[in-house]
Amino acid sequence: MPLAGLRVVDLTTFWAGPFATCLLADMGADVIKVESVQRPDGMRFAGALPSEPLWERSPVFAGVNPGKRDVTLRLDSPEGVALIKRLIEVSDVVIENFSPRVVEQFGLDWPSVHAVNPRAIMVRMPAFGLSGPWRDRPGFAMTVEQVSGLAWVTGYQDMPLVVRGACDPLGGLHAVFGLLLALEHRRRTGEGQLVEVALAEVALNAAAEQIVEYSAYGRLIDQRENRGAFAAPQGVYRAAGEDRWIAVAVATNEQWRALCHVIGAADLEAEPSLATAAGRMAAHDRIDERIEAWTCSLDAGEAARRLLDAGVPAQPLVNGHQLMPNAQLEARGFFQLIEHPVTGTSRYPGLPMSFSGLPRALHKGPPPLLGQHNDEVLRDLLGLDDGQITALRERKVIGERPTFM
Template sequence: RARFPHLVVVSITPYGRTGPYAGRPATEFTLQAECGSTGARGRPDGPPLHAGGRIGEWVSGTYAAVAALAAVRSARRDGEGDHVDVAMLACMSVTMNTYTSVFAEFLGWPEMHGPARSIEIPSIEPTADGYVGFCTITGQQFRDFLVLIERPDLLDDTDFASHLGRTRRMHEALEIIHTWTTKHATDEIIELASLMRIPVALIGNGESVTGFDHFVERGTFVPHPGAGFVQPRVPYRIRGLPSPPFGAPPALGAHGGTVDWPAREQKRGADGARPLPLDGIRVVDFTAFWAGPAATHMLAALGADIVKIESVQHPDGMRFATTRPPSVDQWWEWGPVFHGANAGKRAITLDMNNPEGVELARRLIAGANAVVENFTPRVIENFGLTWDAVHALNPSAVMVRLPAFGLDGPWRDRPGFAQTMEQISGMAWVTGLHDGPPLIPRGACDPLAGMHAVLALLVALEQRARDGEGRLVEVTMVEAALNAAAEQVLERGAYGVLLARDGNRGPAAAPQNLYPCAGEEEWLALAVATDEQWESLRRVLGHPEWARDAALDTADGRRSAHDAIDAELAAWCATRPVDELVNALVAAGVPAASVVNPRDVARHPQLRFRGMFESLDHPVVGRHELPSIPFRFASRGDAPWLQRPAPIVGQHNDEVLRELLDLGDDELARLRASTVIGERPLGL
């Protein structure tokens, strides 16, 4: 620090560098169990299931890249470097566990009985020639799905219309769905569902995904330098700023572990509190659901002034994923995901189908630094807010567009959600039992795409600081997912290996599995990643005769004997409390964890110690806790990231329109009377 006071250092560790779990052994597998992800996935009549691949590692790396660029932005402003402390558990708890603890808090922490895990119905279903993926995240999408499978008689079945109802009637629901899907080819189903605007997808894997016509036309997969196979390109494109080609990976020790950087004198910053990295940046936010709001939520935490635009005609759809029935006034203000992804923002309503609403939006854009949207491309373009229009209004503004599939290509106008991306990218292909259907990992693709949007926006803002020009940024959800699942494409291209699902086993550890312990729904997640850890496990076991077999001294030997090892470990765990086992194993240096009920992740002692959950006061919900930002800056200490709760509908209409557009009382009253603005969804 004395030689390089401007230097930003980023640490990525399983639990962070502070707290009671710092230095504890862990793997992707055990962290998934601890963050609540594994406990939520799988059929209730089967075991919990981890998400295949290395999603948590990719998510954590993406958060680290965002944090690094934000810290560098501050360092360039005032010459002060920083130490960024990224905790994988925190990153995974906010991306692979969809605000389950917030749902529980909003519901008053009701008692739970039975397994916490479930599957989506419908999701990945068998067809006449393979599998097809559906996503019916909204009520209308599920109603349309019932029409698609020729069961309009179920439209009035209110129990069947709910996720919980379909879970209770899982076998009946799957039989109804499969009766139709197995009679039709995958391509036929996709064509019909697309016409009805039901999110639908091919099921990709390391072999098939590179040949999907959309990716071929867009040039999504590019040659790996000098290796003879392909890999996904960077998942964003910045107009006028082409991404440099991938370079060959350096040979081990090629640069001797040294850098040749000149020492710098420290630039003296202004006295007083250090501003946040995006202090002074204003963003007009046209995002909804989770991917786009996750991006602007991060921008708000980093100091940007976010003006979220909804309308009383079409509020953010995540408001309706609520914990209150329609009989409760303002029931739409009780949506946990909306709260989690929108804290820190101001919100107004503008009817974008009314020319007056569009004109007000244009005036806001004229005074902003950035615009972010995540609709299908036609939506924002139908408002007249194309890139050319935005650039003409404000030549220095950066416009970030975050569609599901991109701004061109055969799938351009298809709707898509996180589940769709997991189905297409291959994430689902490696998740599930080896003799069962693929399962979606559930959730991570939204914030993953959102963080790539933040990353690209920070790059575009840096370039704007140099030349004064705004730029169009295209970030696609599916290409962010393809990067996180890239291991499958590389394994197939480089070695001819098609990775597949294998329950709770994995290629990075042996043994690796979940083992039921004493008590109800108590599971041990265990992953032996090295021969040294195997020796430590043997000591904890007491060196039983079966574990002394020399064939088990290597990973290959243990992998070959995995069934036999599982049987022995299952018998050992069955009568023992899971906490006792975890404590003994981690003390011996073996990665182990209990499978956490997803709603209990907010009680994790490591997350509590590091302030991962912040308390806020909301005008409708009252005092509540929300997940915060999963990294720490040394320069900020324990300062909170969330500056205000999620906004209620139209909460800042008067404040924003007076402050930024200088509207008066009469004009505001007229706009309310004509429902260009408002504070309550129409018809509710």
């Protein structure tokens, strides 16, 4: 595996950071997730079924934590911090996504990490950066997206804005990219490095279109609903059945003519004003009515098949259970069956890339139980004996169950 032999101390929580370390684990890194029984990763309780052990049943946590090891170390105790620093000594990477003040108050900022291990690379993922007046503001995807303007261009004009949360996985991808560059720098120079990935700047990078549009031309991009900016018709249309929909995206004049032929709209095809994308965009509402009158009479899958056969891009909208089975994804081996000791065997999305010479299924194992690898890591990596580990457990420096449950 590309990152085999790389050890990562994973201090991340929720989504953006764990998404990054999940990718690292998939690529072969030994990712050791650090939580505490006083404050486990908050995602352990997101969407979990209300049965014991609640903290091991979250599908949200499971989705971004396969293949990792897990230890619990109490960060607000000198013993816990000392053990984390010992773990950093024998690791290559430290990654965290707290507000800047959090790791700093525990003595785990970049100068401290560098002093412990000069070859270590530290990736920090604050909401707004390690400098500036907003430095210590906490932030999640929902708040960061408001700053970037991403939420401004989503949804329908007569309805509230739609928050997408996309900057979390985007932040994770940027963090991995930055880390890989830092690893190459270390390979060449032997030097460790601090990599900073501010989520607000990641989101602003994704929103570059509206920034350039306004700064260059003074135009403000508003909500487009499901329509495209440069071609028409494009949208999501109701199909037969309860809450069934189909997406159609005409990009060329040829596709427009094919669409008219399939839906029986020869009159629209014959209108000179609709022969161009600009003309169709001006008449979008009228065209949408004709498309939906046709799609409403058909199953979404059948409507998509007819359009695709004619060369018109179209796909039925699906939810989670409709994704499985999916002939395309199954043929590509995208889903991976993983057995979890609490929740049983489930399908997990695989890595959205493949490599020649490597298997498609890259998850090394299930998401870890809380503190599952305490003894293994403390004994094998840090050299503690059974008596020392037992004493740590008695003092709740380590543990396997949240203290508040």
